[in-house]
Each structure stands twice: as C-alpha cells, then as structure tokens.
Amino acid sequence: FYGEPPGALLTAGEHKGYGLSLAVEILGGILSGTGPAGPPPGVFANGTLMICLDVERFLPLAEFHAQVGSLFGWVKTAPLAQGAGEILIPGEPEARLEAERRAQGILVEEQSWSQIEAAAAELGVDS
Numbered sequence: 001f002y003g004e005p006p007g008a009l010l011t012a013g014e015h016k017g018y019g020l021s022l023a024v025e026i027l028g029g030i031l032s033g034t035g036p037a038g039p040p041p042g043v044f045a046n047g048t049l050m051i052c053l054d055v056e057r058f059l060p061l062a063e064f065h066a067q068v069g070s071l072f073g074w075v076k077t078a079p080l081a082q083g084a085g086e087i088l089i090p091g092e093p094e095a096r097l098e099a100e101r102r103a104q105g106i107l108v109e110e111q112s113w114s115q116i117e118a119a120a121a122e123l124g125v126d127s
Contacts, residue, residue: 027051 013020027049029036034047055064076087108116120127 025037028034029047032047032049034045055061058064072089075089078087080087117127
C-alpha cells in the first residue's frame with residue numbers, strides 16, 4: 001500500500017466495488033471512531049461497526065430465508081471459472097469445516113496437547 005508508488009489493492013467490482021469499499025471505510029473506520037485509512041504515520045487500527053436489523057420488521061423470517069436460499073442457488077448456477085471446482089457463498093467453507101469438526105472433533109497436534117495437559121496438571125484441572 002505505502003511502497004513506491006503508493007497505492008491500493010485493485011477493488012473487486014471495479015467502479016461499483018470502489019463505491020462499496022468507500023462506504024465500508026466510512027462506516028467501519030470514520031463512523032466507528034477509528035478514523036479513515038490513509039498513508040502513514042497514522043496509527044493502524046481496525047474499526048468495527050455492527051448494524052443489527054430485525055428482519056421480521058421487513059418480512060417474515062421464513063420468507064427471508066427462502067429468498068436468500070433462492071439467491072444463493074441462483075448465484076451457484078453461474079458458469080465456473082476455469083479451474084474452479086464450485087462456486088462458494090461467503091462463509092460456506094467455514095460452515096463446512098465447523099460441521100466436520102463437530103462430527104469428528106478438532107485435531108490438536110501432539111506438542112500442543114502436551115502443553116495443555118502440563119498446564120492443566122499445574123493448575124490441578126483434569127484434562
């Protein structure tokens with residue numbers, strides 16, 4: 001970002017993505033109190049803004065879920081890019097991994113588990 005020449009990553013979605021990026025910067029940076037992105041020597045920080053909506057004030061929840069499911073289904077019908085195996089919806093890989101880990105457990109490599117057991121023993125906690 002700040003090397004020569006200074007710049008930024010190419011925005012996804014070209015001019016519309018640029019507008020969305022600016023809106024997110026305004027909401028997540030400026031409105032959150034963290035401040036906008038910019039060149040050094042500013043202090044680096046990540047701002048957070050949460051917007052909570054009561055979906056049922058707009059439409060019934062079941063209808064919302066049906067429409068979102070329909071949208072996701074339609075998105076997945078797009079032609080695949082060369083070399084792509086499938087179209088993924090944001091959060092889908094994480095949801096799959098969570099389901100796998102809930103079914104099979106979470107692998108903890110031996111050295112880490114030994115450290116956990118040692119800390120538990122030191123604290124008198126069953127591991």
